[in-house]
Amino acid sequence: MVRTVLGVLIGDVIFAGSAALLFYFTRTDPHSPASPGFIFFSVLYGLAFALLGGFVAGKISARADLITGLLLAAIIAIPAFITAVSRPGEGAIWSQMFALLLMSPAAIFGDWLRKRRR
Numbered sequence: 752m753v754r755t756v757l758g759v760l761i762g763d764v765i766f767a768g769s770a771a772l773l774f775y776f777t778r779t780d781p782h783s784p785a786s787p788g789f790i791f792f793s794v795l796y797g798l799a800f801a802l803l804g805g806f807v808a809g810k811i812s813a814r815a816d817l818i819t820g821l822l823l824a825a826i827i828a829i830p831a832f833i834t835a836v837s838r839p840g841e842g843a844i845w846s847q848m849f850a851l852l853l854m855s856p857a858a859i860f861g862d863w864l865r866k867r868r869r
Contacts, residue, residue: 755812755819762808762823762858769800781846782838794849801827801854805861820862828855 774781805820812819831850
């Protein structure tokens with residue numbers, strides 16, 4: 752249980768920390784419109800770190816199932832959904848939608864890849 756919680760927390764730090772650094776260093780507001788090039792890059796970047804986060808989380812938890820990846824996916828998806836729904840008409844929601852639709856499943860896929868390597 753402790754390893755599962757630790758894995759999920761570290762996986763979230765990998766994903767959310769990388770996202771925070773990307774938006775900080777590029778001086779981009781994730782809640783405002785962005786260029787198509789930046790959106791494309793940030794989606795690929797987010798997918799890579801969600802996948803890595805899911806893989807590392809699963810590796811730390813060492814579970815035989817995908818619970819760790821599912822928990823990490825929920826931690827990615829739920830805030831993205833809440834932010835997107837609670838801000839209608841108040842800016843772009845592209846980052847939240849991509850987190851919800853692509854990055855949260857990537858966390859599960861990362862855990863699945865870890866499990867498959869066993």
